[in-house]
Amino acid sequence: MARILMVASEAAPFVKTGGLADVLGSLPAALVTQGHQVAVLLPKYRQVALHGGRRIYHDLPVWLGSTPYAASVDELVTEGVSYLFLDCPALYDRDGVYSSGGKDYPDNHIRFAVLSRAALEVIRRIFRAQIVHCHDWQAALVAPYMRVSFGSDPTFAGIRTLFTIHNLGYQGVFAPSALSQIGFDRSMLTPSALEFWGDVNLMKGGLVFSDAIGTVSPTYAQEIQTPEFGFGLDGLLRSRAGVLNGILNGVDYGAWSPEVDRLLPANYSADSLEGKLACKRRLLEELGLPAENMDRPVLGIVSRFTAQKGFDLIAGTAAELLSEDVALAVLGSSASQDEAHFEQLFQDLKAAYPERVGLKIGYDNGLAHLIEAGADIFLMPSRYEPCGLNQLYSLRYGTPPVVRATGGLNDTIDEAVGFKFQGYSGPEFLAAVRGALEAFGDRDGWLELMRKGMARDYSWAASARLYGDLYRRLESFPRG
Ligand code: ADP
Ligand code: GLC
Numbered sequence: 001m002a003r004i005l006m007v008a009s010e011a012a013p014f015v016k017t018g019g020l021a022d023v024l025g026s027l028p029a030a031l032v033t034q035g036h037q038v039a040v041l042l043p044k045y046r047q048v049a050l051h052g053g054r055r056i057y058h059d060l061p062v063w064l065g066s067t068p069y070a071a072s073v074d075e076l077v078t079e080g081v082s083y084l085f086l087d088c089p090a091l092y093d094r095d096g097v098y099s100s101g102g103k104d105y106p107d108n109h110i111r112f113a114v115l116s117r118a119a120l121e122v123i124r125r126i127f128r129a130q131i132v133h134c135h136d137w138q139a140a141l142v143a144p145y146m147r148v149s150f151g152s153d154p155t156f157a158g159i160r161t162l163f164t165i166h167n168l169g170y171q172g173v174f175a176p177s178a179l180s181q182i183g184f185d186r187s188m189l190t191p192s193a194l195e196f197w198g199d200v201n202l203m204k205g206g207l208v209f210s211d212a213i214g215t216v217s218p219t220y221a222q223e224i225q226t227p228e229f230g231f232g233l234d235g236l237l238r239s240r241a242g243v244l245n246g247i248l249n250g251v252d253y254g255a256w257s258p259e260v261d262r263l264l265p266a267n268y269s270a271d272s273l274e275g276k277l278a279c280k281r282r283l284l285e286e287l288g289l290p291a292e293n294m295d296r297p298v299l300g301i302v303s304r305f306t307a308q309k310g311f312d313l314i315a316g317t318a319a320e321l322l323s324e325d326v327a328l329a330v331l332g333s334s335a336s337q338d339e340a341h342f343e344q345l346f347q348d349l350k351a352a353y354p355e356r357v358g359l360k361i362g363y364d365n366g367l368a369h370l371i372e373a374g375a376d377i378f379l380m381p382s383r384y385e386p387c388g389l390n391q392l393y394s395l396r397y398g399t400p401p402v403v404r405a406t407g408g409l410n411d412t413i414d415e416a417v418g419f420k421f422q423g424y425s426g427p428e429f430l431a432a433v434r435g436a437l438e439a440f441g442d443r444d445g446w447l448e449l450m451r452k453g454m455a456r457d458y459s460w461a462a463s464a465r466l467y468g469d470l471y472r473r474l475e476s477f478p479r480g
Contacts, residue, residue: 001035002471005129007119009112009138010097011040011083012255014048017097017335017363018304019249019389020136020166023216026252027467029079030460034468039127041119043092043111044085050076053085057126062088062118065183069114073126082127086118102337109174109202113182116141124155131471133162137172140206141182144194147209147479149183160474163210165203167386168224168231169308172202196232207236211477212243212470216387217408221246229384243477245470248411249387250460256372256393263369268398270454273447276373276398283329283374286367287358293327296356297440299433300375300399302368302390305334305342310381310404310429315345317426322349324437327356329375331367372397377436381421381429385409391418395453400446402432417453 010016012025028038042048053076062069071088086092091111098104105111116134119142123129134142143161150156178200179189189195194205207213215221223229225238237244254260258268258275265282268275277294284293299321303309314321322328328349334340343361350357360367372378378394378401387408391401395417402419403409413420419439421432440446 001037002131002468003037003127003129004031004039004131004133004471005119005123005127006038006040006133006135007116007139007142008040008042008135009115011042014042014050014083014085015045015097016365019387022252022389023166023249024135026250026255026460027464028081030250030464031467032080033461034464036468036471038080039082039084039122039129041084041086041115041122043115044074044087045092045097046094047097048085050074050085052076055087056084060086060118060121060125062114062121063183064110064113064117065180067181067183071114071118073122084122084126086115088114099335102335102340104336109172109178109200110181112138112172112202113141115139117145117183120145120150120156123159129159131160131162131474133164133471134206134210135164136166137170137203137206139163140172140202140204142206143209143211144184144188144205148188148193160212160471160477161210162212162214162470162474163206164214164216165207165224165386166216167308168203168229168233169384171196171204171231171233174200174202176200204233204236207233207240211474211479212245213237213240214245214247214470216247216249217411218246218248219410220384220386220407223384223407247463247466247470248408248458249389249392250463251389251392251396251458253396253459256369256396258373258397261369261373263366264373265370268373270398270451273398273450279370279373280376281374283370284327284358286370287329287360289327289329289358290355293356296325296327297376297437298327298329298374300371300378300394301328301330301332302371303332303380305332306339308383308385310383310424311342311345313381313424313426313429314379315342317430318345318349320430321433322353322356324434326437327358328353329358329371331360331362331364331371333361333363372399375399376440377402377433379433380404380409381424382406382409383424388412392458395456395458398450398454400436400449400453402429402436404429412458417449417456
């Protein structure tokens with residue numbers, strides 16, 4: 001059994017902007033169930049409310065080069081997992097997590113370099129990890145600090161590192177001037193280290209210097225080795241293919257099951273589905289849609305509004321989609337000004353079809369659950385999808401998904417439980433939606449489809465075992 005320190009920028013329920021938080025909120029507890037000891041290091045953002053937490057370390061010395069950052073550590077133990085919060089108000093006590101008013105914070109490289117550098121001090125002083133498991137670019141500098149800045153420090157000599165890519169589309173790329181601010185000299189600005197087309201790429205540091213690399217589905221592990229999905233790092237990923245692993249995310253069914261979900265107006269199960277109708281009714285009410293939509297299939301969308309998620313397909317086909325007898329229930333928001341046009345798209349659709357398009361722009365966990373439960377069909381036409389959790393939730397809530405055959409969507413959805421199309425094109429997407437609508441018309445067949453999806457088991461146990469095996473095998477991998 002291993003002592004594992006995870007490092008990441010979000011974890012549910014403390015702070016969440018996407019599926020990364022769901023993973024960090026549930027994989028650690030699944031590992032504890034299997035006998036591992038797990039701590040998770042996160043920034044203490046303004047929105048993190050620690051009920052029952054306590055300060056366990058004052059004045060942790062965190063230096064980036066010759067610049068000190070004053071930080072302390074708070075701990076909250078839940079389900080046997082020690083969540084450690086790095087308290088550095090100058091960096092984390094702000095309105096947003098990554099951005100404010102649609103603009104990334106200009107010092108994000110420093111904010112997350114401090115998180116990564118602090119992980120080494122946590123290992124030295126608080127939690128003697130054997131394995132450090134880092135997630136996404138915000139935690140990518142842990143391995144470079146360990147292997148380069150502290151390469152000869154015996155404290156870290158026996159520690160193995162795993163870097164998991166949750167989304168290769170976000171790499172943390174900064175101007176070369178960032179290099180000295182994160183505590184490295186020009187020797188790291190080479191193609192074999194952090195350099196990327198003249199800039200500094202933090203995720204690249206994780207990919208180069210970690211002992212092994214993971215991602216969140218087997219299909220995505222293959223896709224990222226191709227130019228189409230590699231975002232410029234496919235060559236590097238091909239060169240490290242021998243230590244690249246794809247392990248599917250699991251679901252926390254304690255939070256995401258219609259039998260127990262406390263955010264719903266009624267609970268239900270595969271054997272007793274009446275509650276799902278009550279959820280549909282409430283969903284229509286919350287979105288201000290007339291009750292006549294009870295007789296139509298409601299198509300649900302819960303998503304970050306970004307090109308990754310297939311919104312240009314939806315934009316291109318919206319008129320044909322709404323020429324069908326359907327209603328839309330949409331929740332999401334754009335994280336950046338560049339993608340604000342997706343918000344406009346849905347606002348325009350709502351204005352054009354006020355009786356059939358329900359929209360909430362923003363982040364709303366309760367409504368996310370209500371859409372999973374109250375919609376009839378869930379849409380995820382992603383251009384790429386490392387794993388995707390919403391399609392797994394939708395299966396459990398009896399809301400068969402329409403997905404594109406990419407990444408984790410490809411690995412988890414088949415025709416027994418949903419609808420899958422191959423090419424990223426409007427006609428193929430529309431054909432899949434029409435297939436779903438036709439199937440919806442056959443009540444008995446539809447009930448069977450729902451029940452098969454509800455019976456699928458994507459709980460964490462199996463994936464946590466795969467992580468346990470990988471942690472054991474890390475010992476035999478060459479040093480990153
Ligand atoms: P990604 O991490 O790429 O955004 P996932 O499908 O892995 O996609 O996970 C998204 C998670 O974020 C799900 O738990 C989903 O319910 C949640 N989510 C996404 N958008 C919103 C929103 N606007 N309000 C509430 N929850 C959201
Ligand atoms: C990323 C991916 C998503 C994945 C999530 C958790 O945000 O976009 O597909 O499910 O991370 O791994």
